[in-house]
Amino acid sequence: MKAAHTLPPEDVMAYLDGELNGDEARDIQAHLAGCPECQRLSAELREGSMQLREWSVEDVRLTFVAPAPRQNPPRRDWFGLRVWTYLTRRPLIAGAFAVVAVAIVGAITIQPARKSSVVTVASSSAERLGGSLVPRGFALSQQAQQGQQGQNGMDRQSVAEPAQIGPRIVRTARLHIVATDFNAVRPAIDRILQSSAGFVGSITASDRPGATRSIHGDLRIPSGRFDAALAALRGLGRVTEDSQNAEDVTSTVVDLDVRISNARATEKRLSDVLQNRTGRLSDVLEVEREIMRVRTEIEQMESQRKQLDGRIEYATITLEVDEEQRASVNLGPIPIPTRLRQAVADGVESAAMSVLAVTISILRGGPVLLLWLAVLGLPVWWLLRRYAVGESREPRV
């Protein structure tokens, strides 16, 4: 039987390519001397290389009038001077830096205006939200509370001023309800969603044996109908937990818009630079890389913006509805007489269920049993009867 060949064929190739060191090369050489398989591989590899050489190209016609190479500038110890020298030798990169610098300055200039609009928005939103929330004693979010405090100390003039951008509020609420008529809960939720043009983010209905039924879910309601929907949901039963949160994301939205706008301007300028390029190839590659980076940033920021818009446009209500029975179970330990009564009742119920189960089994299996009795019983009965008749006709000895 032929022994397994353990030498990797790549080693033979590496040996032929002169890629192995002295010891490895000697080992392969020794192996080759006694291994016909590797000798054949070696010949094939050599032949392949020879065949590749048959593809020749025409003679070189390249002529190059070399421009006089620039003298290396003397090295300066000060880093700033070296950077300046680098940028002056690469006008495209310097242009890109200038665009980025303008964008940063622009962003810094816009910052104060954005801050003032945020203050106005926070106070106005708190004014709008506080009226309905504070009297009920529910927790306001930190942002809304700050807005409420700001309203108290702020002059009315600044509140009345129109904001440069409307308030961007992400509203969320959490409701825990114990429902007496649990069967009516789900249809009621559907009606509320339909009337408020909302939708179900996620919902889970639980109906496990031995446990009370419950519904947990996230409902997405248009922000304009948030209060009405919340009030309707409170009517599903007894409210045991009710909290709301209003997160002011105006500054985040403004910040994203400015960054997207600046990035788009940068991308356009870089594209213009690329279109009208007269520089060196390496500079062009540098600008192309920069454009790709800026485009990726724009896509990421636009994605964030869309997500934020979704959260602003649709408020989220986390709803938890439990059946009434759970509340009574949790009232405390059951007294012993009650437990005994329950045990007796359970026993009687179990006996009744047992009789019922047997009856159901008989009813379910009865027709099938009759069928097989008819199919198998009739021939057997006929055979037995014939045997009995035959036996009776034989003369007794």
Add this chain to the structure above:
Amino acid sequence: MTDDQLIRDVRAGSRQAFEALFERYRGPIWQFFRRRIPEAARAEELAQDTFVALLEGAHRYEARTAFRAYLFGIAYHVLSADRRKAARRRSDPLDFEPASDPRDPDAGLWVRRALAQLDEDDREILMLREYNELSYQEIAALRQLPLNTVRSRLFRARMALKAALVPAEDSVRVKR
């Protein structure tokens, strides 16, 4: 003078040193592009770009790798940039279009056809090794691949080439 001595002189501003390097490598660089670019004029332009890039970036050269590998690294990047631009101009991906010798268009015809059948990455590694005589390590650095990957892909390419060459070679020779 060695390549390293010449490039050091180029860094110091020697025009003669650059011309010597150009004379030494203009053939290999021309062939590098000519075997990968079907249009001779475009191949010539890219070869020119390579030497311009060498000249402009001479002050950045560090003798960590052999000058030859450094120069083919520049050529490879110039080629990659050109392919990216070409891909943007065209909607469909570029196929490998091997160049032929206008003096003898049939020269190595089966070799070119066989190479065109190889996987793009494998073909590039094979050509860098066979035609440009770069070491495995230099190819690995150029393609940014692990050394063993280069080795296995090179072997795979050679085996695939062998399989592709046999029937093609027979058919071409029969026609002759």
